[in-house]
Amino acid sequence: MSSVTDVAPVAATRTPEGAPRRPRKPRSGALLGVAAWLIGFLFVVPVLWMVLTSFHSEEAAATNPPSLLAPLTFAGYREFFGVGTGTSPWPSLLNSLTASVVSTVIVLLLAIPAAYALSIKPVRKWTDVMFFFLSTRMLPIVAGLLPIYLFAQWSGLLDNIWLLIVLYTAMNLPIAVWMMRSFLAEVPVEILEAASMDGAGLLLTLRQVVAPIVLPGIAATSLICFIFSWNELLLARTLTGTVAGTAPVYLTGFVTSQGLFLAQVCAASFVVSLPVLVAGFAAQDKLVQGLSLGAVK
């Protein structure tokens, strides 16, 4: 434990001086690295556990204490993909994809102009407008569930994916407007002025000047909207039935009060989280830029 005592004085001497940040000494840097890895590992353990369990048999998954080294099997995945059970996860996965992608695209189409009108060319009382957007999130969704259900029943939209698309759009729009506003606010006014001095029109400015700066922000916003829509359960469970059920609803269907289901649910959870993971990795570099862009403010 000698290493710990080494670190403390280093940290203690640095802070009171308030000196400009210098590169850390390699040793404490390595320690911080180890700590970061440890903490990161702790956060990933449940996910790894889920993945491992998904490759176990139901009996091995249910033992207590857990049997880590149980033989691996694809039974959980076979079950999820409906081999020999007369079910298929594809309709629900496609429903989720439709709902998430379409609602995200609509959200972006609406949120970006709105955010533009709240930051670069702010409308009058734009703070009130911002607050209005936020206020639509103050009512918990569950409080609106019954009216929405009755409306859906009355309008014949129960079990229709377009209803979910509209609701997910409404659900994510305020967040997207808030996020996009903070990204657009990052665009320095001087650049816009310079562009207009050089004779660039609105469209050209948007395309050549604003877009490159806020693209990471758009990536971050769309990923957030995509994740929220993809993972949404409450509305989907209430408003869909046999046709428009989404992946989270299908996922919960593996839970049973009689019999074993852990391995199946883990396999299903892993498959259902894959698209979000893939989207996250694909947008990773943009995302870090985008998220830190907002965080500085």
Next chain:
Amino acid sequence: MHRHVRPALAAATATALAVGVGGCAGWGGGPSGGGPDTINVLMVNNPQMVDLQQLTAEHFTAETGITVNYTVLPENDVRDKISQEFSSQAGQYDVATLSNFEIPIYARSEWIAPLDEYVAADAEFDQDDVLGPLTASLSGDDGRLYGEPFYGESSFLMYREDVLDAAGVEMPANPTWQEVADIAAEVDGIEPGMAGICLRGQPGWGQVFAPLTTVVNTFGGTWFTEDWEPQVDSEEFRTAVQFYVDLVREHGEVGAPQAGFTECLNNVVQGNAAMWYDATSAAGSLEAADSPVKGKMGYVAAPVVETDSSGWLYAWSWSIQQASAKKDAAWEFISWASSAEYEQLVGEELGWSKVPAGKRASTYDNPDYLAEASAFAEPTLAAIEAADPNDAGVQPRPAPGIQFIGIPEFPDLATQVSQDVSSAIAGRTTVDEALQRGQQLAEDVAERYRERESK
């Protein structure tokens, strides 16, 4: 400028996907319900239903031309969704799995369709083969039939015959709870990690209070008297709960406050409990081909104190929504799924231990079934036939039901009380405190009924 390439690509892909997805029909949009030969079924995810799903296309749709779309959800979710769907008569689902708890209540509200005419016109279905207590408990106050059982169960005591034999302990055919407690003390820890008995302790009206209410019944207690006086803090109720809590604390399984049906099943299968008082349907899993305890179990009637029998009665059953426009197709599905022919099919295709049993007398005459289920078939049938929802304890009750009281408020009431009982099993509160609170909750419910009846 390579930095926008990727988002641009992503956006293009997203648009392409959206267009592609929107272009294909087959899922998502459009009116639900499909054609005239398609029915929608909302059901609980129990293993028997999963088997049904597997057999439907080949053996029902191929013969009748009726396509069945299933929505499968866990028990609590399916109850929520069914009550939402049926109370609003949304008509999305033609058939749903309801139990003998909901069916009389739903029938009173006219949310489900009576089945008598269909039964009368369908000689092949043979309603007389369905066990009497089930037919009675699936009928409404008006005497009409509103549900057909998919599988039925009672409760009984399961025990490790080999363990008791080795310990020189004999299990009586009709044990009392005191005898069971003595045996539990004797065999507790007889093998490493083996508890004397496994009893549910998990909160929930359908978890701890299913076995516990049957214990209360046979100890002479009741939730309510016939004229709606709550009896939760009565001497009999208290003695029964104290007995149950003491038994599970002293000789019960590890983690009892969280243990439900599934946990106890795992415990028994893994050799962590010598006895288990629970649903008769558990025996099928214990005697399954891959079960380590297959052939080692014995089965006797539910333990009693003051009553002659104390087993519960429960049946996941099919009902047709009143708003369904496809009642004929719905009945055709039900008459197949609840038939003796379907049991034969499951036996031949998937194995006789998977048969959704406990509903038809003919099942217990079937030599194929008996060859597989001889260990528990007779005790199961005896338990179901002895169950009488209209005479569950020592006193008259205001509503039918054995392990429940057949009123809509019961799940909420019993679930709240079960939280405290589960805490008592964990040692965080006492039985007296738990039941005092329970009495107040029961009084709130009882008051409403007393007012209603005095009007």
